[in-house]
Amino acid sequence: MTEASTLERKVASAAKAVSTRGPGFDRNYLPFVYPALIITLAVIVFPWIFTIYMSFYDWKIGHAREFVGFANFTKLTTDARFIESIGHTLYFTALAVVLPVIFGTIAALIFNERFPLRGLFRAIFILPMMATPVAVALVWTMMFHPQLGVLNYLLSLVGIPPQLWVYSPETVIPSLVAVEVWHWTPLVMLIVLGGLASLPTEPYESARIDGASAWQMFRHITLPLIMPFILVAGVIRMIDALKAFDTIFVITSGGPGTASETINIYLYLQAFSFYNIGYASAMTMVFFALIIVLTLVLLYLRQKAKWT
């Protein structure tokens, strides 16, 4: 009797579990998430909250801390070096978004075709994005060397005078962008390639019957259909470019002078060279807000592109 009723209950709960699948939230699965949630709270959510707390203190490692309210934030607005670093970050980001998106899209169109050894070439193409950034930065540092670097030698072959690359304030950011483009164009390629793979074939067939040229089909069918993917790639690229750290830090550490000092580099120096933890925390929050705002702007543009 009891056995039958427990069985009945089991079936009922199983049926409920099955029927509550699909759209909507199923509480029964929450325990699966708890262990990960605890870790996430400890190493991700706690640091967020603690950063907010620290940003209201004049806090230097090894010294007593003092509550200062919003003083760290007002200090940021008059910190010329910080404001300059915003400019460097935006300059770097603009180039490091646009160029990989263009090159990555072209590469995706090429890799979408069938040709011999495609898998091998694609594997080689994505190697840069998986390579260790410090190792990549080291090789580029040697390539950028003004006297002995291979880049100036290659330029001399085509008759271009030697450049100072990362050793001149004028060319340091474009040079760092070159490394970033080399490093992250594969990620854009992969995202756009995913979009190309999902394209329907019917519009092309009817366009071909109507006598459309290859360019017309690309311009009026392919491009609009993969635009959402290109924009997603752009958003991801922008977030990563704003946060770029490793290669810049290894190649120039923000130099020459402060010519390539981005927000992230200045933030690092404030926190771990000058040990101004409170001030760096305030800067982190402004930096995070900047990333969020720019991301939302791009997502808004994406939404608009969808409707028109």
Add this chain to the structure above:
Amino acid sequence: MTTARPSPGVRLKRFASNVGFALAVFVIVSPAILVMLWMLSLSLKNDVDNIAFPPVFVPSPPTFANFIDVFEKNRFDIYFVNSLVVSGVSTLIAILVGVPAGYGIAKAQAHKLAVLTLIARITPGLSYLIPLYILFQWIGLTGTVWPIVITHLVLTVPIFIYVMIGFFENLPPDLEEAALIDGCSLWQAFRYVALPLARPGIVVGAILSVIFSWNNFIFGAVLGGRTTRTLPVAVFNMLTFEQLAWGPLAAAALLVTAPVLILTLFIQKEIVGGLTTGGVKGG
């Protein structure tokens, strides 16, 4: 009678477009391969050839002196073990909590929890590092490798959960539903039905998480000491000490990144197959 054989003009045109296409493939692949080959070339040449101008491209004869030099002058064995422990343990923890979490989020359609991993992806790494650095000082964990392992969870857990969500969402639910109707608990359905099927997803997620942990520089740079630093930090330190010793520098760079490149070739198909559509990348 007209056959399928195209006229000479059409064939010439097709040939020309094939050559053009091959050229395009060559152009887009060459930056990746040339920089890698240049790293290899630098690591196999002696110092005289390395700073020669015009540059010597092919090492003749190739020498392994730079690699021997790296191991003799630095404790690369220690740093290698450190890197192995950090990426291994942080990935292991990510697997333990990430497989059930990915399953739970996929089944419960808990999109808000998925958004949490996305915000974690947007946040700059330094904003985790400052508070955790203070915390580790307070509880006295500095001087060991554990602070680095714990901060690497910031990278490995979200990446791994993200991969697992995608994997479980694509897994047909029929088998588990049958198990539930047969009276299995949710846990049993997960343990005996979904988990065995999840092996390929776990492998790919683990490899990606190991790679991103292995590649990370900033966490180890701040939290690592003389004996606890990871490989990328050790290589960076060589740069500051050995200004123009390009051979050993390139050899060290190659030693750090070679395991990653080899792993990448193994999961190349999965990476291309859309795992990166959500922009998986540590940082």
